[in-house]
Amino acid sequence: MRIPENNSLKTEIEEILKLCKESEAEYGEKASYFNEPVSEQEMTEWEEANGVKIPESYKEWLRFTGKCRIVSNTATFWGPKEFHSNFVPEDLVVIGEMVGDGEVVCFSKRNGHIIGFFEGKIDEEYENFKGVLNEIMRMLGKKQK
Numbered sequence: 001m002r003i004p005e006n007n008s009l010k011t012e013i014e015e016i017l018k019l020c021k022e023s024e025a026e027y028g029e030k031a032s033y034f035n036e037p038v039s040e041q042e043m044t045e046w047e048e049a050n051g052v053k054i055p056e057s058y059k060e061w062l063r064f065t066g067k068c069r070i071v072s073n074t075a076t077f078w079g080p081k082e083f084h085s086n087f088v089p090e091d092l093v094v095i096g097e098m099v100g101d102g103e104v105v106c107f108s109k110r111n112g113h114i115i116g117f118f119e120g121k122i123d124e125e126y127e128n129f130k131g132v133l134n135e136i137m138r139m140l141g142k143k144q145k
Contacts, residue, residue: 061133
């Protein structure tokens with residue numbers, strides 16, 4: 001996978017890719033995948049159709065991959081075609097899942113923060129998507145010990 005040079009998440013993406021590679025012995029080669037990036041046009045079309053801005057930090061991720069799975073059920077993230085607001089408060093847009101136990105990752109339409117939503121309540125709140133990636137790295141590091 002190619003990471004755009006000017007991507008603000010480049011360091012975190014490189015570390016996630018390294019941790020995914022290291023996990024192959026335990027979880028298998030297909031435990032992680034990263035699809036092609038989302039085009040700027042697709043992001044803009046979604047924003048215009050929904051009257052909502054995708055947070056810039058998540059756009060940076062989408063410029064790397066439009067859909068991915070990170071080490072089995074650790075995390076899955078989607079592109080705009082799969083965003084939804086089912087089973088979450090009206091302010092939230094679901095962009096993925098974490099830990100495979102029902103926690104969804106969302107962004108707030110109001111402030112662009114990235115939200116972990118679990119069992120009907122906000123579980124975590126990050127100012128940007130980098131916080132989510134740091135949490136994933138923490139979880140993967142823990143799993144590898």
